[in-house]
Amino acid sequence: MGRQKGTGMNIKxxxxxxxxxxxxxxxxxxxxADTGMSDLRKIQEAIVQGDRExxxxxxxxxxxxAGSMGLADIYELSSDTERLLRCGRFDExxxxxxxxxxxxxxxxxxx
Amino acid sequence: xxxxxxxxxxxxxxxxxxxxVIQQQLKIILGKEGFEIETADNGECALDMMRDRFYxxxxxxxxxxxxxxxxxxxxxxxxxxxxxxxxxxxxxKNSKGDIVQGLEAGADDYVSKPFDKSxxxxxxxxxxxxxxxxxxxxxxxxxxxxLSITDPLTGCYNRAYLSERLPRELKMATRYGQCxxxxxxxxxxxxxxxxxxxxxAGDDILxxxxxxxKETVRTDVDWLVRYGGDEFLLIMPNTPISGxxxxxxxxxxxxxxxxxxxxxxxxxxxxxxxVTGIDMSNGAFRISxxxxxxIADGYLYEAKKAGRNSVRAGDQVES
Numbered sequence: 001m002g003r004q005k006g007t008g009m010n011i012k013x014x015x016x017x018x019x020x021x022x023x024x025x026x027x028x029x030x031x032x033a034d035t036g037m038s039d040l041r042k043i044q045e046a047i048v049q050g051d052r053e054x055x056x057x058x059x060x061x062x063x064x065x066a067g068s069m070g071l072a073d074i075y076e077l078s079s080d081t082e083r084l085l086r087c088g089r090f091d092e093x094x095x096x097x098x099x100x101x102x103x104x105x106x107x108x109x110x111x
Numbered sequence: 112x113x114x115x116x117x118x119x120x121x122x123x124x125x126x127x128x129x130x131x132v133i134q135q136q137l138k139i140i141l142g143k144e145g146f147e148i149e150t151a152d153n154g155e156c157a158l159d160m161m162r163d164r165f166y167x168x169x170x171x172x173x174x175x176x177x178x179x180x181x182x183x184x185x186x187x188x189x190x191x192x193x194x195x196x197x198x199x200x201x202x203x204k205n206s207k208g209d210i211v212q213g214l215e216a217g218a219d220d221y222v223s224k225p226f227d228k229s230x231x232x233x234x235x236x237x238x239x240x241x242x243x244x245x246x247x248x249x250x251x252x253x254x255x256x257x258l259s260i261t262d263p264l265t266g267c268y269n270r271a272y273l274s275e276r277l278p279r280e281l282k283m284a285t286r287y288g289q290c291x292x293x294x295x296x297x298x299x300x301x302x303x304x305x306x307x308x309x310x311x312a313g314d315d316i317l318x319x320x321x322x323x324x325k326e327t328v329r330t331d332v333d334w335l336v337r338y339g340g341d342e343f344l345l346i347m348p349n350t351p352i353s354g355x356x357x358x359x360x361x362x363x364x365x366x367x368x369x370x371x372x373x374x375x376x377x378x379x380x381x382x383x384x385x386v387t388g389i390d391m392s393n394g395a396f397r398i399s400x401x402x403x404x405x406i407a408d409g410y411l412y413e414a415k416k417a418g419r420n421s422v423r424a425g426d427q428v429e430s
Contacts, residue, residue, distance in 0.1 A: 018136070018140070018228065019140055019143070019228045020136075020139060020140070024139050027135075028132055028135055028136055028139070031131050031132050031135055032132045034131075035130065035131050035132055057174065057176075060174060060203075061129070061130050061174075063203070064130055064133060064172075064203055064224055064225075065130050065132035065133060067203070067224055067225035068132060068133045068136055068224060068225045068226070069132065069136075070225070
């Protein structure tokens with residue numbers, strides 16, 4: 001297994017840090033990619049509707065999942081997103097969201 | 112302990128979490144620790160599941176669509192549960208104010224997200240210790256309650272229980288327009304038997320007689336009280352005097368046939384019975400348990416006067 005291409009992440013380390021087998025970790029990663037994409041869509045829809053709270057809550061959910069999977073970079077990005085959305089800084093949030101999308105996309109392809 | 116097989120975790124843990132990643136992760140990780148995990152996506156769903164099954168340990172997320180974690184805590188504390196529910200709040204909120212708010216809502220403990228597996232397991236184990244403590248306290252309470260209403264020699268109810276339950280039975284008969292019968296009986300010449308054969312023999316006779324009566328009457332309907340030394344009361348809800356009289360006659364015969372062996376010698380026993388009762392089917396009237404016992408006692412006296420080993424019954428108010 002070792003390092004996943006493109007993600008810069010070590011499946012072996014991450015899974016054992018969480019007390020999971022690599023198989024279990026990959027299973028959860030697949031779920032993470034699916035719900036992560038749907039969280040991102042929720043954020044974007046909420047931004048269109050101008051609903052700060054709904055957008056921030058979706059970012060919060062993404063942050064929680066990333067944290068629980070030990071995905072430090074996605075955790076940081078979604079944490080920034082949540083903070084920006086809570087104070088309605090949609091434009092700044094938008095930039096962070098697109099890099100989040102790129103990251104999560106790589107999982108969708110691989111997991 | 113009533114737990115028959117000592118499996119590590121005898122009950123399921125309910126995980127309430129809307130995020131599928133964390134929900135599945137908890138399921139896998141806690142499953143490996145030997146917990147049976149069931150999941151709910153939000154508070155309402157958890158409450159629904161609790162209507163069908165009791166979950167003594169609940170791990171719930173804070174932020175969820177619909178009913179959130181603290182609201183779920185409050186709802187659980189407000190409802191009637193078969194036992195204590197130990198709630199662990201899973202939260203990424205870490206400020207003191209948030210934690211206080213969660214605990215005030217009724218959570219017992221909290222674990223910060225991202226959670227650490229061994230910390231979470233340790234906190235669940237704390238919950239189990241508290242639940243086991245609750246269980247043993249409940250058992251001890253039940254035992255104290257049992258002891259407080261039981262006559263230790265015969266296992267019959269005692270007078271404390273009589274004064275608690277007889278008024279309730281009378282109320283029931285009044286409310287539903289039913290009858291209720293009460294029989295008082297004692298063993299003939301019990302004092303003589305005691306003096307002749309010793310108190311241990313007397314105790315043995317009392318135990319044998321009460322065992323026989325308990326076998327003969329309706330389980331969970333009729334109830335037997337040790338009223339005095341060798342005096343017993345049998346209370347028969349929803350039974351007319353005529354029925355109680357037939358039963359008393361049957362008991363009288365059975366006691367005659369009872370063979371009590373003391374030092375290889377068969378001792379003959381007889382008993383006398385006074386039977387009375389009330390019938391509320393044609394309208395209710397007020398009567399106290401004590402007066403009912405007095406009436407029955409009057410008939411017992413008549414049975415004694417008539418030569419003992421007999422039954423006297425009626426509903427005459429004492430003159």
